[in-house]
Amino acid sequence: MSAISHEFDLSEATMLPPADPGPRAVPEIEALAARWEAVHEAAAAVGKLAQLGRETLTEDIASLPLRAAARGGWHYEMVARGIDDLAAVMQPGLRALLSLTAGGQDTTAAALTLWREFHMARTAILGLVPVE
Template sequence: MSAMPHEFDLAHATMLPPADKGPRAAPNIGILAAQWEAVHEAAAAVGNLAQLGRESVTPEIEQLPHRAAEQGGWHYEMVAHGIEDLAAVMQPGLRALLSLTAQGQDTTAAALTLWREFHTARTAILDLIDAG
């Protein structure tokens, strides 16, 4: 079986230092908690547009930023990146849904799709903490 040819050129790739080397900044729980809360507020709006109502958040979900900071290291960094990525999906998605709603269009199906994507991504972020 022959290998597939590829177009990757790693000649100018930047090598990252090992994760264990160098000083790490102290986790900023306040910023992470605010981002986590904002993502959930966006999800609540999407839930309303999907005609699902507001979800009750469990303490396990609510305390994610604190648990990530307690574990620190790569766990915290991956959770922080995951929350940023989730916000990057939710913000334009919610903006599009609100725009369509303002035009009088039914957004139930689209909102339900974004709602499911939110839950899948949130579960993956929560699993990062449980992986430790």
């Protein structure tokens, strides 16, 4: 019996070893903390537009950059990437809301939607380095 050959046939493939990532960069705690704070400032503005007010940050939320840096490795890298991704969503969203507000339009519903998206994403990021 002969095997059927198709595009997913890996029987003769050469498997390469994982690439050596080399030495990891030292976590940039200050830069990560500044980005985390900036994302929360944007969220505060969105909360105001959603008529929710400013959220008080708990120590568990505020200390994420320190916990990620202490954990290091892929935990730090994923937290940093998550914060950058969250900032990439918040910046144009807030810009759009402010533009609509400047035009005299009610942005409450749209701001509430962005605020909820922020909280869901933040919960996922916080889950990468849980408080011990």
